[in-house]
Structure formats: C-alpha cells, structure tokens
Amino acid sequence: MEMVAFAWCLIVSISCLTSVIAKDNVHFDKWLDEHGISADSVNYETWKANLEYVEMHNRGGHSFTVTMNKFAHLTPKDLIKEVNIVRHQHTGDHVVDQAPPESVDWRTKGVVTPVRNQGEIGSSQAYSAADAISSYIAINGGKLVEGSVDEITDCCHYHPCTGRFVENAFKCVHDIGGLCAEKEYQRDVTCACHNGTCTPFGTVKGSHMVQKDSEQDLQTAVVKQPVQVYVDAGHRSFQLYQSGVYYEPNCTTTRLDHSMLVVGYGKASTGEEYWIVKNSWGVDWGMHGYVQMAKNKNNNCGIASQADYPY
Structure with missing residues (x-):
C-alpha cells in the first residue's frame, strides 16, 4: 500500500x-x-532566472513592478556596458533659488525631445547630453530640435564610435561651435568629427554642477531645466523595471554606470516622492521610456552624486 x-x-x-x-x-x-x-541568441537559464525574479518581486509588495521586457534574456552586466564615468569639469556657478514648486514636469511645456533607443551604442551619456542641450535651447527661446548624438559621440569622446569615456559634452559642444540636429549631421565609417557638415541649431557655454549628493540642489536645478544625471543602473530591478517608484536598496552612490535626464519630479498617490527620469532604451522600456526614481531616499542609486546641466 x-x-x-x-x-x-x-x-x-x-x-x-x-x-x-x-x-x-x-x-x-x-x-x-x-x-x-x-x-x-538567448541563454534560456538567464531568461528563466529573470522570470523567477519578476514573479517573486511582483508578489513582494514593492513600490514598483518589473516585467519580462526586451532585456529579460540579459544579465545586468550584459546590459550595462559603460564603465569609468569621467567627472565633469565644473564651469560656472550654481545659484540656489528658494521655495521650489511641489512638482515639475518639463514634458508638459513641450521642451523635451522624444525618447530614443541607444541600441548597441555604449554611451547613454551622449543621449542625455544631447537631450539636455535640446531642452535648454528650447526653454531659452529656441525651437525644440533633436540634437545629434552622433556628433557628440564623434567630436567629444576619447574613442569615437565606441561612445566611451566622454569628456564634458557641454563644454565640448561650445568648443566645436554648437550642436547640429540629429537628421543633419553627416557621419561616416571612420567616426571622425564632421561638425562642419551641418549648421548648429544652438550652442551652450558650459555646464553647472549640482552639489554632490544633494537632492535638494538637484531639485533646484530641475526647476530651471532638465538635468543630466549618472546612476548605478546595474541591477536586475532596473533592467526589468516596468512602472512605479523605483527604489533599490542594493544601489550604491559611487558605482555610476548609466546616464539619463531628469525632466521633473512629483509625488505618487501613496505619498512617495520621485524624480521623472528619461532613459534612452526606447519607449518599450519602463513607463514609455521613463522611470520614476525614488526622491529624497538618501540619494538612492546616486542620482545626485554627479549631476550637471548646460548653460
């Protein structure tokens, strides 16, 4: 029996x-x-591990959800290829204003370009810098034009074509006479700088640095215009992010491997504060290409560790 x-x-x-x-x-x-x-082209075991993570995370009562998105066959190390973010030169003085508004969203003002997809290009820095310049010019009376990522990659990097080891892109754009539109810059297989092939739609003088690790100072800057930030994005939770206020307790404030653009801030119905952050992984990632990063949570993921914006 x-x-x-x-x-x-x-x-x-x-x-x-x-x-x-x-x-x-x-x-x-x-x-x-x-x-x-x-x-x-897929490692099934990696995909399966990510599936198990998604199911476990979404049952855990977190402030954000994750999903089996287009990166679900990768590890965070596969996805985040950038290393050795270069600290920018500090040019100009940052003036602190008083009494910032409760919320800001520059998208509603028509001064933020559409979300792009960097694909296999290794430099999110070129995307966030180009987008920051486009917004700055639009806010200050110019037209909203999608700035050329290729021009920044070719003319402002130690190693053109790879997109790695970017110099201060804002100072570089000033030095080369301005930034051209994405559709007008002519690139060739050598990745040499060809900024003379197009007419810049605008320029900047340099960059202001946000006070290191100060989310209050970052907020003051974002009230003025979108701000380029560097974060620790090397986590499965970020890779598979779907929606909600992103908070990762395992983030560091020093291992900064990805660049994005903060275009505003707000507060969820649950009371959680967040930064509105534009990524360059396409509209099919996150909240139509955006992520709500936790705000005033001890500089989570280093969002205020190294932030700057053009002037």
Whole structure:
C-alpha cells in the first residue's frame, strides 16, 4: 500500500513538473515572438532566472513592478556596458533659488525631445547630453530640435564610435561651435568629427554642477531645466523595471554606470516622492521610456552624486 501511495505521489510530482515546464516554454515562445528575438541568441537559464525574479518581486509588495521586457534574456552586466564615468569639469556657478514648486514636469511645456533607443551604442551619456542641450535651447527661446548624438559621440569622446569615456559634452559642444540636429549631421565609417557638415541649431557655454549628493540642489536645478544625471543602473530591478517608484536598496552612490535626464519630479498617490527620469532604451522600456526614481531616499542609486546641466 505504501509503495502504491509513493508511486502515485511520484506520478503527480512528475505531472506537475511537466506542466510547469510546458507553461514556461509557452511563456518563452510568446516572449520570443513579442520581442522578435531568436531563441538561438538567448541563454534560456538567464531568461528563466529573470522570470523567477519578476514573479517573486511582483508578489513582494514593492513600490514598483518589473516585467519580462526586451532585456529579460540579459544579465545586468550584459546590459550595462559603460564603465569609468569621467567627472565633469565644473564651469560656472550654481545659484540656489528658494521655495521650489511641489512638482515639475518639463514634458508638459513641450521642451523635451522624444525618447530614443541607444541600441548597441555604449554611451547613454551622449543621449542625455544631447537631450539636455535640446531642452535648454528650447526653454531659452529656441525651437525644440533633436540634437545629434552622433556628433557628440564623434567630436567629444576619447574613442569615437565606441561612445566611451566622454569628456564634458557641454563644454565640448561650445568648443566645436554648437550642436547640429540629429537628421543633419553627416557621419561616416571612420567616426571622425564632421561638425562642419551641418549648421548648429544652438550652442551652450558650459555646464553647472549640482552639489554632490544633494537632492535638494538637484531639485533646484530641475526647476530651471532638465538635468543630466549618472546612476548605478546595474541591477536586475532596473533592467526589468516596468512602472512605479523605483527604489533599490542594493544601489550604491559611487558605482555610476548609466546616464539619463531628469525632466521633473512629483509625488505618487501613496505619498512617495520621485524624480521623472528619461532613459534612452526606447519607449518599450519602463513607463514609455521613463522611470520614476525614488526622491529624497538618501540619494538612492546616486542620482545626485554627479549631476550637471548646460548653460
């Protein structure tokens, strides 16, 4: 009788396991189709680990949700390829204003360019710098023009084409005479600087640095215009972020490996404060390309560790 019972339990266990595997395979096939990714290019074990993480996280009562997005077959190390963020030269003085408004969203003013997708290009810095310049020019009376990432990559980097080790992009744009529109800059296979092939739509003088680690100072700056920030984005929670106020207790304030643009701040209905941050991973990541980063949570992920903006 005991042997019969054991055999029955074993059969049930195998049946349940088979059902789970079949369910995962259906989910995997659906995910491949949805994102147009070939199974041959995917490490299934990594994908499965991310699936388990998503399911566990979303049951955990966190302030944000994660999802099996287009990066679900990657590890954070695969995704975040940038290293050695260069500290910018401090040019100009940052003037602190009083009594900032409760919320700011520069998108509602029509001075923020659409979200772009950096794809395999290694420099989010070029995207955040170009977008910051575009917003600055629009706020100060110019037209909103999508600035050329290629021009910044070619003319303002130690290693053109790779997008790595960016200099102070704002000072560089001043030095080369301004920034051209994305659609007008002519790039070739050498990635040499060809800023003479187009007419700049505007220029800047340099950059103001936000006081290191001060979210209050960052808020003061964001009231004036969108601000370029550097964060620790090397976490599965960020890679798979879907919506809500992002807070990662394992973040550091010093290992800064990704650059984005803060375009505002606000407060959720739950009372949680957040920064409105524009990423360069396409509109199919996060909240239509944006992430709400926790605000006034001890500089979580280093959002105020190294922030600057053009003038």
